Amino acid sequence: MSLSPSPPSLGPPKRKILIVDDEEDALETIGMCLMDLGFSFETYTDPVNALLRFLEYPDMFPIVISDIRMPKIDGVEFAKKVLKARSSVYVILMTALEVKEDVEKRLREIRVNQVLKKPFNMGDLYRLISSSDAIPLSL
Secondary structure: OOOOOOOOOOOOOOOOEEEEOOOHHHHHHHHHHHHHOOOOEEEEOOHHHHHHHHHHOHHHOOEEEEEOOOOOOOHHHHHHHHHHHOOOOEEEEEEOOOOOHHHHHHHHHOOOOEEEEOOOOHHHHHHHHHHOOOOOOOO
């Protein structure tokens, strides 16, 4: 099943959540939950393409959700580049594995708002998004 998040529109881009995970099943699950809650989003399995999209429209994505372990660019490096481009982005990283000491050190060097352990409760993700004040809940 392919999600059709937010269709392109004319005029200024609508604010969306950027979701990056190399596992399509994870993207689909998170996307379906966010769609049910009324959020607009874009999903990417390739962190390089996601980063290019973010750099093209940094103000369009007030919230970024990314897996930590991905090919090409890991989630910590991805978050670092996102935060360098726009320091006010609310960043949530996800992982199914224990966070190793070297990754913890790298996480401390940048400002990541939250690290979620997979599998997580979608209610917890909703609470993080809604508490961020980055996207009005009336979307």
